[in-house]
Amino acid sequence: MQTTSKKVITRDEWEKRLSDVKVRKQDMNKLVMNFLVTEGYVEAAEKFRMESGTEPEIDLATITDRMAVKKAVQSGNVEDAIEKVNDLNPEILDTNPQLFFHLQQQRLIELIRNGKVEEALEFAQEELAPRGEENRGFLEELERTVALLAFEDVNNCPVGDLLDISQRLKTASEVNAAILTSQSHEKDPKLPTLLKLLTWVQNQLDEKVSYPRINDFSTAMLEDPAV
Amino acid sequence: MTETTSQNKSPSHNGFTGSYFVQVWRDTSLTLNPESKSEFDEDCEEAPTALDTVNSSGGFSLVGPDKLSVSYPSVNLHGHDVGVVQANRPAPMKRLVYYFEILVKNAGAKGQIAIGFTTSAFKLRRQPGWEANSYGYHGDDGLLYRGRGKGDTFGPTYSTGDTVGGGINYATQQFFFTKNGAVVGTVYKDVKGPVFPTVAVHSQSEEITVNFGKDPFVFDLKSLVSVYQAYEAEHRSRQQIDIDKISVPQDAGYGIVRSYLQHYGYEETLQLFDLASKSTVPPISLVSEIGCGEENSVYALNQRRILRQLIRCGQVDDAFAKIQEWYPQIMKDDSSIICFLLHCQKFVELVRGGRLEEAILYGRREFQKFKISSDLDELVKDCAALLAYEQPHKSVVGYLLCDSQRELVADAVNAMILSTNPNMKNTRLSMYSSLEILIRQLTASFLERRSLNGDQGEAFHLHRILESGMK
Numbered sequence: 001m002q003t004t005s006k007k008v009i010t011r012d013e014w015e016k017r018l019s020d021v022k023v024r025k026q027d028m029n030k031l032v033m034n035f036l037v038t039e040g041y042v043e044a045a046e047k048f049r050m051e052s053g054t055e056p057e058i059d060l061a062t063i064t065d066r067m068a069v070k071k072a073v074q075s076g077n078v079e080d081a082i083e084k085v086n087d088l089n090p091e092i093l094d095t096n097p098q099l100f101f102h103l104q105q106q107r108l109i110e111l112i113r114n115g116k117v118e119e120a121l122e123f124a125q126e127e128l129a130p131r132g133e134e135n136r137g138f139l140e141e142l143e144r145t146v147a148l149l150a151f152e153d154v155n156n157c158p159v160g161d162l163l164d165i166s167q168r169l170k171t172a173s174e175v176n177a178a179i180l181t182s183q184s185h186e187k188d189p190k191l192p193t194l195l196k197l198l199t200w201v202q203n204q205l206d207e208k209v210s211y212p213r214i215n216d217f218s219t220a221m222l223e224d225p226a227v
Numbered sequence: 228m229t230e231t232t233s234q235n236k237s238p239s240h241n242g243f244t245g246s247y248f249v250q251v252w253r254d255t256s257l258t259l260n261p262e263s264k265s266e267f268d269e270d271c272e273e274a275p276t277a278l279d280t281v282n283s284s285g286g287f288s289l290v291g292p293d294k295l296s297v298s299y300p301s302v303n304l305h306g307h308d309v310g311v312v313q314a315n316r317p318a319p320m321k322r323l324v325y326y327f328e329i330l331v332k333n334a335g336a337k338g339q340i341a342i343g344f345t346t347s348a349f350k351l352r353r354q355p356g357w358e359a360n361s362y363g364y365h366g367d368d369g370l371l372y373r374g375r376g377k378g379d380t381f382g383p384t385y386s387t388g389d390t391v392g393g394g395i396n397y398a399t400q401q402f403f404f405t406k407n408g409a410v411v412g413t414v415y416k417d418v419k420g421p422v423f424p425t426v427a428v429h430s431q432s433e434e435i436t437v438n439f440g441k442d443p444f445v446f447d448l449k450s451l452v453s454v455y456q457a458y459e460a461e462h463r464s465r466q467q468i469d470i471d472k473i474s475v476p477q478d479a480g481y482g483i484v485r486s487y488l489q490h491y492g493y494e495e496t497l498q499l500f501d502l503a504s505k506s507t508v509p510p511i512s513l514v515s516e517i518g519c520g521e522e523n524s525v526y527a528l529n530q531r532r533i534l535r536q537l538i539r540c541g542q543v544d545d546a547f548a549k550i551q552e553w554y555p556q557i558m559k560d561d562s563s564i565i566c567f568l569l570h571c572q573k574f575v576e577l578v579r580g581g582r583l584e585e586a587i588l589y590g591r592r593e594f595q596k597f598k599i600s601s602d603l604d605e606l607v608k609d610c611a612a613l614l615a616y617e618q619p620h621k622s623v624v625g626y627l628l629c630d631s632q633r634e635l636v637a638d639a640v641n642a643m644i645l646s647t648n649p650n651m652k653n654t655r656l657s658m659y660s661s662l663e664i665l666i667r668q669l670t671a672s673f674l675e676r677r678s679l680n681g682d683q684g685e686a687f688h689l690h691r692i693l694e695s696g697m698k
Contacts, residue, residue: 009675014671017671017674017675018664018667018668018671019667021666021667021670021671022254023663023666023667023670023689024689024690025251025631025634025635025638026631026634027689027690027693028487028660028662028663028666028689030693031662031689031693032484032487032488032662034693035480035484036484036500039481041499041500041503041504043499043502043503044496044499044500044503047493047495047496047499048488048493048496050495051493051495051496051532051535051536051539052491052493052496052634053539053630053631053633053634189480190692190693191480191483191484191662192475192479192480193692194665194666194669194692195475195479195480195665196470196471196473196474196475197470197669197687198665198668198669198672199473199475200469200470200473201669201672201673201676201687202668202672204676205672205675205676205679208679209675209679211672211675214664214665214668217475217476217479217482217483217661217665218476218479218482218483218486218661219661220661220664220665220668222668
């Protein structure tokens, strides 16, 4: 529906404004570097430093360590991951009980996945149960996880989602974020945030103006204003 | 990879792309020049710091050498010999509150002192408030004048020893005035655009000093500001929640980075990026790979990468030779902007290598033909200025020796080659990566939103977002 009072900015006018904007190449390079670093593309970040002369905002060696932890969780080697995190910075797990619990929970899940029932029970009682007493949320999650043992066909049980690959990815992403935070680095890259901001500001403008929008971020095509 | 070279490029086409990079260079040069105000700083509004001694009223008042005190040495005769002085800058607008104070050191013969705000069009012989679009709180009668002939009942009078303040509350669109630390009253600000803090003296021996914030204010501005900051912070966090709620396609950032690497010919980074993203868990789908933009952005990728590397290593001669070999049409016009940029870079590289005599000879030989526009002239001057310094990298033109200047020339060559792509319909796309287009759209949209909002509120600045650390 069209309101007659809506201001219209033509494509020509808008394109002129776009070309008046000053964008610094170095800033765009930094944005790309931030993406590579945060998402853990360490080799690409190193090469980008050489090809563009952009300095990464954190020591690239720490990305390698962080990615090693992430990969360990993703492939189910949780014990290995915990050891690596502690090598990196023991405070990360000390100050983050929820993350530690989730890692231990993941370890339990992996034991169950591998059919090590006795070991799993022992681990749950010794390591996880005391934590469940401290925190109601932990207890519920522990109960849910142990419930895996009660079903013959775990793939078709109500808690089967715990065995899904997405559970590993969730834990991996949590530990990734914690390491970044411990390095005083934002846990998300800035680029997606800018895309959110663009979506938001375009929506705001829509209420008052008709102007050329960008609807598809991958092509960055300007759409003609609806007149 | 096969590249076809097209011969159908019009010179004006080349000029467009080239002049874009000249403009970028100009901006760099201007930004680093301390005399000029960078456009990147448009938002860092400067606040008044002193009284304006250039435009003050014709000799009736005397501004002290500190530019913060005013006195009225003569005897006033009529209403057009007011000693009015404006601040050296208008009150900043992109904030919540602006405030300044005066101290009456001597109320003089009649105590006809005034504090207020006026526009740049204000006639500097009159009391603030006597003319339209001006506002003044007067000491002798305590009235508030706002260009309506007579004053309105407002507050107490003020005299020797009193501190009086004038402020603007942008949140409520009001002027407010204070006396000795207490708010006297407010008045609706029905003038748009910038206003100048203004003071006036109008009888013999009157003397005041002005405090633009260098010294602590008598009025507790902080308490007022914190009230509005809390309001603003709440507003902003609500806004932030709205923004956080927005979801964007998960791989959008990934695709934009990838096309950026393609656009600028960062080929080796691209290869490692692609390699790594194939081994991520879960692997990133490369659906967009066959998108319509892909074909254009991989155009001449390898050659663009080689040229960028040559320029980044300072091997301008080799870059010249390669372009000549691969894209003779770009070099056909030896007075084109792209040739200009390359010649300048060659000159800069000679200076960097300490080969000054060679640089001079090179400059004399090559710069001659570029005396076509004043923009280029300025840039030649910057280059030549390198010769004047013993340590050129520490001089104002030291930016020419930075990595970023090589990058600029490499970007220009990259854009020229992209523009030879016969399938490239839109010249803009040869200059801008999709990332750049999105940032331009973001900036322009924020500016339009601010302008709809009475020029108040925040603009978008990428470098600020980059500087902001953790949330």
